[in-house]
Amino acid sequence: MKTHITYLLAALAILQSCTASLEVAPRGYLTSGTFYQNETDAKAALIGAYSILQDVYRNEHILTPNEICADNAVPFLTGGADRVAIWRYSHNTSNLYPGQIWSSAYQGIQYSNVLIDRLPGVSMNEQQKHVFTAEAKFLRALHYFNLVRFFGDVPLVKNETTSLEDVEIPRSPVADVYQFIEEDLLEAAATLPPRHADNDKGRATSVAAMALLAKVYLTRAGNTPNSPYWAQAASKAKEVIDLNMYDLWEDYADVFALANRGGKESIFEVQFITDIKGNGFTTGFAPRGAPIVPNNGFGIFRVTKSLFDSYGADDKRKSVTFLTSYVHPGTGQTVQLSVDDPDPTVAVSFWKLADPTVRVGLNGGTSWPYLRYAELLLIYAEALNEAHNGPTAEAYQALNQVRNRAGLEDLSNLDKEAFNDAIMLERRLELCFEGHRWFDLVRRDRLIETVKAENSFDRNAPITEHHKRFPIPFREIEANKKLEQNAGY
């Protein structure tokens, strides 16, 4: 019997010795319940909110629809079907492009909302808190501005989403979205410093908020002749110009030079680091298969003949903007590129954002020029022309400042319509490949005629009125019963 008791005791001891705790916490991550305590956490959350800009601007989210859905570029025709579809205006509600614009914008909005809602509970310097909040609002406005221009009415999410309760939010009218954008930008303009220390360059400033506000007003004015927004746009742009903080680089090529990132022409830009956290502009837009970039060129899209030919012979921007030939590193021969030859390996390519130093594929370091001084001048000129029912001297001055840098002569003696045409052309030439063209055409109601006229490579896009808005992504319609699709899709 004694033996049995011993065994039993031993067995019980073994039973007791092994217990596992079910309260296992992750070792590699923090959780949102315990984060957001101090200034370090808040700064990290702020950086997080900025980081989404790389997703939006290093890829094709904003860029590609603006260039190929207008008249600047032709996609690689046997490449990604969704890209070809938006070029041909045969896209459906499941198309990749509206999907990624939508999801990354709302991701960014959530990051901003998290920061805005959590900051009151963070123990840190109150002044810094206000700055962080204002930066988050600037970024939130930036995302909503993209959304409202692509989709029209969109759901307005103003607070952090913490649970899946009440997440089905209906679309708010465009006017409400703009009002929200305006509020955010006004607070940013009032709270943020005009500049940051050198090692903080890249963060939003009060000036960036003002400049963006100018652009928002310009967009709101639309194509309406007597809209009060023209004057507001002009006034905001003038405020920025009058600060005398910004100027144009002498040479157009300098605008995109790595050494000039965060330089005098840059009001707000999205930053990258070569080979480490870069963008795909170099490899992505080099001619297809061209062995002059890491991974060889993708030739995602090519330049339209109409854009290429729009530059005058004297226009200094042309050689900076395009790659027209290259020396094959293997054979040593010069490969001439063409805007006519359907062969994508010899297509003239966009080149102004290429990073000549990149070694690791799809990791160029050139900044994305979100809003630069040249555009501000053009905004000012356009707004003045409309607000004063014809070009003023200041309007001419702003436009000509941009033209002069390109080596072009001053314009003068134009009527309102001709001046506006000149602005539209100048925007196209100066700002092509910077994600503005489709927005501009929609804004000034020139989209349909322009797309119908751009018929290279048998495009024949069956564009109609409803194409001025992209479809709400199909998955969103499925996931949120309160969303209604844009008419026509």
Next chain:
Amino acid sequence: MYEKKVVLGITQSTLYQLCIPVIMRLTVILFVLSMHASVWASAQKITLQLRSVPLETVFQELTRQTGYYFLFDADAVTRSPNVDVACKNATIQEVLNQCMEGLPLTYTIEEKSVVISRAIRSKTATEQPQQRIISGRITNANGEPLEGVTISWKQSQRSVISDRSGRYQISAPAGETTLVFTMVGYIRAERSIGQSTTLDVILQLAIDDLEEVVVVGYGTVRKSDLTGAVATISEQDVKATPVVDFGRALQGRAPGVLVTQNAGSPGSPATIRIRGTGSVNAGNDPLYVVDGFPTSSINTLNPADIESIEILKDASSTAIYGSRGSNGVVIVTTKRGKAGQNEIAFESYYGIQRVRRTIPLLNSTQYAEFINDARVNGGGTAYFDGSSPERPRPEQLATHTDWQDQVLRTAPLQQYQLMLAGGESKTRYAISGNIYSQEGIIERSSFKRYTLRTNIDRELSKHVSVGLNLTGSMINGQAAHSQIGGGSNAGVMNAAINYAPVFPVFNGDGSYYRDQGPLNGNLVDNPVGIAREITDKTLGNRIFANAFADVKLWEGLTLRTSLGGNLENAKNNYYVTRNIGLGMGTNGIARVSANMGREWLNENTLTFDRAFGQQHHLTALAGYTVQGTYVEGVTANAADFIDDFALYHNLGAGGTLQRPYSDSGDWALQSYLARINYRFQDRFLLTLTARADGSSRFGPNKKYGFFPSGAFAWRVINESFMRNQQTISDLKLRVSYGLTGNQDIRNFGYLSIIGNVQYPLGGANPVLQTGAIPVSLSNLNLGWESNAQLDAGIDLALWSNRIRITADYYRKRTFNLLFDVNVPQTTGYSTSLRNIGEVENRGFELALNTINIKRDAFEWTTAINLTTNRNKILSLDGREEFTTGAGSGHHGVTNTVLMKVGEPLGNFYGRKVVGIFQSDAEANASGQANAQAGDLRYADINNDGQINDNDRTVIGNGNPPLFGGMSNEFRWRNVDLSLFLQGSLGNDILNFARFDLYNLNGNNNQSIDVLDRWTPTNPSQTIPRANSTGGQRILSSFHIEDGSYLRLKSIALGYTFKAITVKGLGIREVRIYAAAQNYLTFTTYKGFDPEVSRFGSSAINQGMDFDGYPNAKTLLFGLNINL
């Protein structure tokens, strides 16, 4: 008095045995306990002079002089003091009497053997009635002696084992009248001893395996006592077709078990589904239990070590594994030593593999003509027009490269295994070493595995036995770069079917010919370069050990406690040289990653097993188990090397170091389990099971789950009304119902995790700053996915078990699905893991085993199994339907699958092709934008006159509604032949390769079928026109193919040489065989192989093929030697 004995279960005699441990270690196989000396005098004279020697030395000397051999109780003999012996011309009895004088030993002499045993000194000894010795010989039906038969008394636990000549001796305790003879593979026999002292027995081979013991969770039951649905796969089945992978050993062998070989790459795992797919986002793989250790990874298990596989399917069987039982449980028992003679087995085979099928593509001339056609139809001019040396006219082409042929090869595979096993009644061992080596049929790929397994069992005492299972394994693999499409990262086979046949393999200088021009629209690289220039090695080490102790606490009450560990390390080394596109732009890419996992388990169970009178039998089990896992991983990358010399061995030499990654994770499971098996009169069987599991993976409110089940079986065969018939030899009806769970999701899925991201600040001199973003929404109510299953089954045997049928109907409802629910992206997130939705699987399973012919010289048996499974989504996350599903990056195809309430999982969703436009007029009238004559015509599903995404419909399903297997075994004298067929019916395959091979836009090479493309003069209704401006990739029925197939998986012919003696070395058996695998397949599928699954075990994305590693056909030659 009688009553008392029954209740306590302890008779006077058993109590006596418990208190005096008389069964001790024997150094010789025979074991005798006897005081009865039947002395047979020997005339032989012995002369011996020894001083102070151990008794054993005396025995050895006696053996030398007389040839008598000694059987003795080692403990008793070795503990005796040294002895002196001095005698001349003495008899053996005289010598023994002299040296054992005064020692507590006695002896018996029978024929030429002397049995030394302990003289019982207790006072009761004289009161003991004289015990008889029963002896005899056990043979099989052919009169051959049977070694290793266990002979035991029906009531007491005393038992012996027969020797090599089939002989045994056992003493008869008082009151015992019946001997029981048992041996695996033979029918258990009971014989009354009557008045005789000899009892010879002939054991019959078990056609009938009802007496066989079946391993169930935490115990075993007689097959006849099973109440649940359990399929058994024997060692013979596993061996029938030599396979490297455990999963493939299951294929086609058991009803309800669908095994899909995802790809043909060496060492790649198969997907195993038991009774359909129930879960959407949590795992659908069964739980594997290897020698009692539940684990998720079986990839290092060596199939040759397997003794048997039991597949638990219904809720009653799986509920004992509670939260992990919902996808079925596969219990693997590895080989253990058996008491008896040492067994040495050498098994080997060598085989040659070749690709089963290559895809017929256009040759250079056909290709060039096609390209010209596409260019002209697209509004351009002919490409191959003779205008330059690179563009000769089609008939002038000099280069004809068959890229599939360039990257595929004939490759050997081989396996060598040596196993030693044996033991005696108290200690048993099995040791096996195995080397498996397979070269892949894609150039450079290979897989090697080395395993060493030891199983040891030891009875420490009458009450305590311990054991150890220990496996060490190593794998070395070189993976082929496959299943990735398009671009410089494209896989070998994707590149091989895309790359133009007009391209040469090499340039004049020996470098790879690379063409990224218009003939290579998908921008793939040189296939030979991809195969040769990418190093992707995996080195894995695993130690899997489980030690256990069984303690008999009381009669019928056993405690088992086990402690096990599973330690795994894997290292992956990757390097791409600068010779191909992938590594060219960056001057080489290197990546090294290392992962380690530690898994531990402690299980404690108490089992109570008792008969109460003649009518009732009860087995009860209670247990407590804890299991925990910890994993870590680290990855480092570098690029920009001066040259490719060092490969991945010197990351620091890279000019560009990339961000390293590391992570870790752990989870723990704590469980309480209980089971009762009750048997009444061998007629009614009842099983009740329950398990409560707590898992760290769930939210604080939902950690614990409770999983009960019940089963009832009626052995109709044992009813009195069945006695007077001969037709039915077994009949059992079963029904079970119960709950099981699923916890197979990511760790910490309920928490809102903060992820780290980087963003550069600083203008011209940017510096990366680390930021924090919330990457998931928290769900503190995240809990178990549950599964309610009903099973009704029948086991029927006819004509003395010549025909055996097992049929089951099941209905399995999975609810509270762990579902990555699509949430509005306006939240900032795309999905959130929630418990929502229900899926049902229903089906019939049939297993039919027949002995068609059984004569002495010729035997033919057949085993057939068939399964039908119907899957249905009962509810989703509130939506009626949505699209999801994997696509293929370079085709831009996404959302390939429709999830819809009322429909099955795995529905492919796309447009329906209804032919080809035969005229432009027809095309213009169709509402299909931009269509012309020769283009695919899609059905207007919603009849709105327009063709767009609203016209998508279900165009196929990746899961087979019917599948099964059939094996036929023939034996004629020493020749054996086995045929194994296996297949599926009614499933479809989404063949992504068709987006390349039938795109007709001149981007890449095409299927040979494209020769029959539409032209104005060839009004094809199946293949559209060539058109270089085509290339819209719209998923449609054009890309779906019937995946049904019937395959002669294996045919094997063997010859066995029996009992050969070579130079005194006795060889029991030598078997030589040849086997052909995958040589015959009936299918209309046009990809490499209908057995394919690009997305492995994904629930949603079944039946997708994406230029995976092609399947091989194999010719094998084997040699097995048993000593």
